[in-house]
Amino acid sequence: MELRNLRTFQVVAEHLNLTKAAEHLGYSQPTITLQIKALERELGHSLLNRVGKKTFLTPAGKVVKQYTEQLFSVMQLMEEELNQLNDPFGNLIVAAPEFYCTQYMPHMLKTYLEMHPQVNLQVISCSSQEALRKVNNHEADIGIIAGTCDLPDIYASVVDLEEFALVATPEMIAGRGFSEVLEQYPFLSYQEGCNLDGFISQCLAEINYVPQSVIKCTSEETIKRSVLNHTGVAFLSTALIQAELRSGAVEELHRFSRRAETSIICLKRRKDEAAIQTFAELVADVWQSVRENQ
Numbered sequence: 473m474e475l476r477n478l479r480t481f482q483v484v485a486e487h488l489n490l491t492k493a494a495e496h497l498g499y500s501q502p503t504i505t506l507q508i509k510a511l512e513r514e515l516g517h518s519l520l521n522r523v524g525k526k527t528f529l530t531p532a533g534k535v536v537k538q539y540t541e542q543l544f545s546v547m548q549l550m551e552e553e554l555n556q557l558n559d560p561f562g563n564l565i566v567a568a569p570e571f572y573c574t575q576y577m578p579h580m581l582k583t584y585l586e587m588h589p590q591v592n593l594q595v596i597s598c599s600s601q602e603a604l605r606k607v608n609n610h611e612a613d614i615g616i617i618a619g620t621c622d623l624p625d626i627y628a629s630v631v632d633l634e635e636f637a638l639v640a641t642p643e644m645i646a647g648r649g650f651s652e653v654l655e656q657y658p659f660l661s662y663q664e665g666c667n668l669d670g671f672i673s674q675c676l677a678e679i680n681y682v683p684q685s686v687i688k689c690t691s692e693e694t695i696k697r698s699v700l701n702h703t704g705v706a707f708l709s710t711a712l713i714q715a716e717l718r719s720g721a722v723e724e725l726h727r728f729s730r731r732a733e734t735s736i737i738c739l740k741r742r743k744d745e746a747a748i749q750t751f752a753e754l755v756a757d758v759w760q761s762v763r764e765n766q
Contacts, residue, residue, distance in 0.1 A: 477511040478540050480504055481519060485537040488527045511536075560747035561590040567603035568595070568616035571692045571712050572734075576616075579762045584754050591747050599691075600667035607737055613748055615737045616755070618709070619667035627743045629752060631759040632734035635710045636675060638725040641702050645723055653725060658704040659683035660695045668732060672707055675728040711763055734759075 484493040484504065494501045512519050517532035529537060577595055596612060603615035608623055621628040645653055662668060687704055689695045692712050699706035700721060716722045736755050738748050
């Protein structure tokens with residue numbers, strides 16, 4: 473069944489006037505008559521009756537008119553949705569650790585919304601492991617994580633390689649050697665199950681450090697504030713403590729040679745969606761400059 477013939481019938485059924493239908497469609501009246509007859513032969517029913525100069529729908533014509541209108545309405549909706557794939561719109565949920573949310577997101581959100589005002593952005597602060605879970609379970613559209621990702625359905629694009637250091641306050645270090653500081657104070661680290669567990673173990677093995685006492689914290693900010701309070705030595709991203717390092721509020725005990733990946737993630741099957749793709753491109757474009765300007 474040709475859509476062209478159905479479209480011609482839809483216009484004729486709307487106007488019930490072949491002359492007006494011909495003007496609307498840009499066809500000649502004989503062409504319209506041929507298309508309607510072809511549709512009637514295919515359906516096995518007469519669709520139009522003429523009484524004098526007036527055209528009427530047959531019972532079959534009324535049925536076909538109803539379903540034809542539904543068909544073209546659905547096709548219009550399909551075309552509109554396909555067109556919207558080229559222009560980001562709708563809701564976009566981004567899940568990322570607290571540090572990324574506070575230090576990087578404010579610089580990106582304004583720019584993104586100016587470029588794509590039809591997108592409704594929501595930012596969720598959570599651990600990298602939780603961001604991975606949310607993206608994998610369709611609770612977030614995009615995640616930004618520290619550490620690697622090995623989930624088969626997740627697409628990850630590296631935007632940075634973060635340096636990490638073991639740090640303490642000058643008061644904790646004063647008059648003590650490296651080994652003495654490590655023995656004297658507990659080790660401040662992330663809760664078990666964080667996405668950096670393996671990376672942290674590899675770094676600590678680099679200096680043969682096996683902490684005797686460990687304090688697990690829920691976030692980078694908690695760890696940073698705890699070390700500033702002289703609670704213990706901390707394993708932290710140097711990007712997180714740039715200001716404290718410059719001011720001398722904390723000092724490096726050791727900067728590790730290994731670097732941890734920072735990646736933007738989404739489901740592989742969704743990476744070409746307009747809103748996700750454009751946000752990921754913005755993150756990749758501005759991440760380094762935001763970090764350098766902190």
